[in-house]
Amino acid sequence: MSGVNDIALSLQGLYKSFGAKVAVADLRLDVRAGSMFGLVGPNGAGKTTTLSMATGLLRPDAGRAVVLGADVWADPAAAKARMGVLPDGVRLFDRLSGRELLRYVGLLRSVDPGLVDTRSGELLEALGLSEDADNLVVDYSAGMTKKIGLACALIHAPRLLLLDEPLEAVDPVSGETIRAILRSYVAGGGTVVLSSHVMELVENMCDTVAVIAQGRVLATGTLDEIRAGESLQRRFVDLVGGKQLDEEALSWLRSS
Template structure:
């Protein structure tokens, strides 16, 4: 891996939905080999940005480049380098977990024998072996998130883009996922992780970007962005918090 290589470069991304500007000239670079946290309030444009970065949504303007491959001019090359776990991912849930992994692996041109071996390892690592032959439609929300992560990993991508990867996942499974992601980055992979949970980002990520109203407010190494505060406090100071009127919801107080 080249020194200072950029795993994901977003250059001047714009996206509007009618009169609503969702992403506004967003430019961001994710260093290769980093665990990169993308944080922002609801409606900040995080999911829209990730959708454009992964080829799920075409930008009105701008470019997304994955390890040198342009997502929109060379989508096959770019997508071969990526593993994606969107929030609210719809899966082929009438397949079993094992069948789904085989299907995704073969779609990703992984040799059949390798798909079988990798599927077994992923199912074991994520605690899904006992449910591997059950239909995904019968999985809990947390199990569905884990099988989605397994699908994102099956082809051994060099970049993972994960939208709320630990949402609905129990603490034990969550710790397993953290360990998998740390091992993946230690092996030279890059993770871009979008989350509302500041403690998760602070504990996992070495580099972060704070996004609001479709723009990057701050980005860089975690300690630089925190500027001596917790990430939660720094985030609130950047995006602006709301003070609750002391008289608001007075009727909720006991008389």
């Protein structure tokens, strides 16, 4: 049986509503330390809302989020020091250069200035951003912005990474680099929680998966347990309940 020290992230009865709409309803989830954990669900399932509550960006109406033993809302400084976050649609201080942004975030995270410079150089090189390090982030492409956001999440060497759609808008070469970085991070004892609706990404990277829909966990377990001998895509559709297209629908699109 897993002990408290084996759990990197514990979500305990999270609940959030926006007016009459319930976005997350009594969501409970434990993420084992040292795992690559995939959070999957259809659009509007509550993935981003869940991660926002887990990282302290959005206050839950009820429930707790605990990061490596620190309650996100009762002890936010301790909890946030232990995690790195890449939100979907991240807003950065984009009038800074990539190098300046990393330095700013590193110092904000209380990293020694000399260490900030060393880590910044290594991250920029690893993510293929060295040539653009002194360009303003506002001039970065969507993929480059995602990569500098990941570098910001890593600069203080957290033990937990929470990533919302980390490979969205990233080209295949950069995507493979990011995968390699995340695998190395987990191999070194870190924990990654990534949210995505791309089943192939989760199936190729994650060892543990949770499927959520309408703000609730439908299934959680190892990748093999969730797939149950099928592809993750097939199991996902079965669990969530995919809509079957009527054979006569859009018949006007067919060649006459």
